[in-house]
Amino acid sequence: xxxxxxxxxxxxxxxxxxxxxxxxxxxxxxxxxxxxxxxxxxxxxxxxxxxxxxxxxxxxxxxxxxxxxxxxxxxxxxxxxxxxxxxxxxxxxxxxxxxxxxxxxxxxxxxxxxxxxxxxxxxxxxxxxxxxxxxxxxxxxxxxxxxxxxxxxxxxxxxxxxxxxxxxxxxxxxxxxxxxxxxxxxxxxxxxxxxxxxxxxxxxxxxxxxxxxxxxxxxxxxxxxxxxxxxxxxxxxxxxxxxxxxxxxxxxxxxxxxxxxxxxxxxxxxxxxxxxxxxxxxxxxxxxxxxxxxxxxxxxxxxxxxxxxxxxxxxxxxxxxxxxxxxxxxxxxxxxxxxxxxxxxxxxxxxxxxxxxx
Numbered sequence: 001x002x003x004x005x006x007x008x009x010x011x012x013x014x015x016x017x018x019x020x021x022x023x024x025x026x027x028x029x030x031x032x033x034x035x036x037x038x039x040x041x042x043x044x045x046x047x048x049x050x051x052x053x054x055x056x057x058x059x060x061x062x063x064x065x066x067x068x069x070x071x072x073x074x075x076x077x078x079x080x081x082x083x084x085x086x087x088x089x090x091x092x093x094x095x096x097x098x099x100x101x102x103x104x105x106x107x108x109x110x111x112x113x114x115x116x117x118x119x120x121x122x123x124x125x126x127x128x129x130x131x132x133x134x135x136x137x138x139x140x141x142x143x144x145x146x147x148x149x150x151x152x153x154x155x156x157x158x159x160x161x162x163x164x165x166x167x168x169x170x171x172x173x174x175x176x177x178x179x180x181x182x183x184x185x186x187x188x189x190x191x192x193x194x195x196x197x198x199x200x201x202x203x204x205x206x207x208x209x210x211x212x213x214x215x216x217x218x219x220x221x222x223x224x225x226x227x228x229x230x231x232x233x234x235x236x237x238x239x240x241x242x243x244x245x246x247x248x249x250x251x252x253x254x255x256x257x258x259x260x261x262x263x264x265x266x267x268x269x270x271x272x273x274x275x276x277x278x279x280x281x282x283x284x285x286x287x288x289x290x291x292x293x294x295x296x297x298x299x300x301x302x303x304x305x306x307x308x309x310x311x312x313x314x315x316x317x318x319x320x321x322x323x324x325x326x327x328x329x330x331x332x333x334x335x336x337x338x339x340x341x342x343x344x345x346x347x348x349x350x351x352x353x354x355x356x357x358x
Contacts, residue, residue, distance in 0.1 A: 017130070313352045
């Protein structure tokens with residue numbers, strides 16, 4: 001089967017290359033904002049705008065009105081219209097909010113098609129720019145489709161998408177795992193194994209608060225403010241890396257050891273709406289866990305079962321099947337009023353999830 005994988009690689013650009021990236025990101029933002037503004041005007045006038053029609057209008061104007069767009073790759077001012085079309089399709093389908101204007105320092109990225117860059121070892125080449133050093137080699141071998149250059153915490157990254165032909169390995173294992181996610185432990189497996197989350201935000205929250213207080217005291221527009229802002233951004237980046245590392249290790253272990261995994265369809269948005277749980281839930285990364293486990297199970301030839309959102313995994317006794325509707329979040333031990341079984345609530349939920357695969 002054909003699958004598309006993306007490898008995000010840190011870049012080491014020099015000053016001229018950094019200026020090129022800044023300019024390309026600015027042009028990509030300008031094209032998006034111009035397209036969004038025109039879309040609103042035409043829609044309010046009773047017309048039916050589209051990304052393609054706006055792209056043609058922009059191309060007809062840019063030689064005279066926006067000649068500076070020719071200083072970077074053509075994709076910087078073309079791809080935003082394709083993204084704008086997708087954004088409105090998702091909005092009208094009810095799966096996303098209304099598209100918003102992009103801001104400098106927040107939306108710093110641009111797309112490049114495979115005909116406008118090439119990779120040679122640990123260097124990536126762009127038109128009108130030359131070759132930029134990469135921190136590591138491209139991990140995947142296959143047809144390179146595209147790249148997206150972005151900025152995070154003052155660092156530049158290239159996310160290279162590669163289409164590969166992958167044949168899932170035929171596993172002789174028939175092991176099934178029920179996996180219950182939580183805020184105390186990241187995951188509890190039906191074997192009894194528990195995996196503690198890194199709780200990166202909780203560990204570094206004090207340091208982050210110090211950096212943010214320092215940032216608030218700096219004069220706007222000053223170099224010291226930029227330095228403080230960069231320090232805070234790098235700490236946010238470190239927190240995200242710690243979280244990603246833990247999730248990749250957990251999902252890789254589940255994929256290697258089990259042919260079938262059963263997890264809950266958690267209402268993450270609703271959970272983060274609870275002011276007492278929102279930080280803990282966000283710190284664990286439940287949505288990212290599911291995303292990683294889905295594609296890794298697919299690649300390994302395994303099976304991922306998503307339990308119904310209303311399945312009472314926590315309230316159901318894994319021994320006799322009785323429902324204990326009175327259990328609360330503070331009850332860490334599940335006590336069955338019917339058979340008298342006493343079991344850790346997370347382990348009990350994991351066993352109930354595993355039973356769904358039978």
